[in-house]
Amino acid sequence: MAKLKVGVLISGRGSNMAALIQAAQASDYPAEIACVISNRADAAGLETARKAGISTEVISHRDYPDRETFDRDVSAALERHRVELVALAGFMRIQSPWFPERWSGRQINIHPSLLPAFPGLHVQRQALNAGVRLSGCTVHFVTPDLDAGPIIAQAAVPVLAGDTEETLSARILRQEHRLYPLVLRWIAEGRVAVAGGRVTVRDVSPGATLLFSPEP
Numbered sequence: 471m472a473k474l475k476v477g478v479l480i481s482g483r484g485s486n487m488a489a490l491i492q493a494a495q496a497s498d499y500p501a502e503i504a505c506v507i508s509n510r511a512d513a514a515g516l517e518t519a520r521k522a523g524i525s526t527e528v529i530s531h532r533d534y535p536d537r538e539t540f541d542r543d544v545s546a547a548l549e550r551h552r553v554e555l556v557a558l559a560g561f562m563r564i565q566s567p568w569f570p571e572r573w574s575g576r577q578i579n580i581h582p583s584l585l586p587a588f589p590g591l592h593v594q595r596q597a598l599n600a601g602v603r604l605s606g607c608t609v610h611f612v613t614p615d616l617d618a619g620p621i622i623a624q625a626a627v628p629v630l631a632g633d634t635e636e637t638l639s640a641r642i643l644r645q646e647h648r649l650y651p652l653v654l655r656w657i658a659e660g661r662v663a664v665a666g667g668r669v670t671v672r673d674v675s676p677g678a679t680l681l682f683s684p685e686p
């Protein structure tokens with residue numbers, strides 16, 4: 471069967487992108503990374519993608535007068551690569567409403583909290599300040615609202631006494647790298663459906679869409 475063609479958008483380190491690339495290297499993985507696009511030329515993830523033989527593009531938002539014009543060029547680049555699904559992986563640009571509409575139901579994001587708690591920036595600081603005992607990460611379809619949209623799956627981790635933004639980020643990131651390839655697989659296998667803003671994943675065990683990792 472043809473593999474689902476995925477375009478990954480990044481702005482920086484690209485460790486989630488790397489997790490998707492690594493998963494897609496397995497011959498039985500149902501998705502392939504068709505291209506990686508960064509809005510920043512200095513994103514470290516670009517080099518990782520190039521080394522993996524994936525075609526990369528830099529489309530700098532600074533070259534555009536407004537968000538929608540930038541978004542339209544990113545979309546055109548994705549279409550040139552015949553992308554069927556967009557995966558945001560640390561892409562730190564707010565999109566104009568045009569883009570999520572254009573890719574509605576075909577764009578996913580990973581965010582380092584149990585949404586709808588703590589959208590936006592400084593996510594772990596928000597979690598630590600709130601005193602939550604559980605945090606984690608969320609993979610969701612993208613809608614025009616920031617870090618919002620139908621939730622596909624989450625991975626939870628404990629917040630431990632003495633945690634700093636760095637230790638909590640690292641604990642969550644390990645789960646991001648498990649969760650994102652798993653969800654991409656489900657989508658590529660055609661198991662994921664959205665109705666009334668809620669997601670169902672067919673033919674997975676009950677509870678498969680919530681990972682819990684108690685390890686520190």
Ligand code: GAR
Nearest residue numbers: 482483484485486559560580581582
């Ligand atoms: C990840 O923790 C991702 O969840 C987060 O940025 C980091 C990117 O790291 N994304 C967001 O906060 C989106 N709102 P990475 O470049 O190593 O994947």
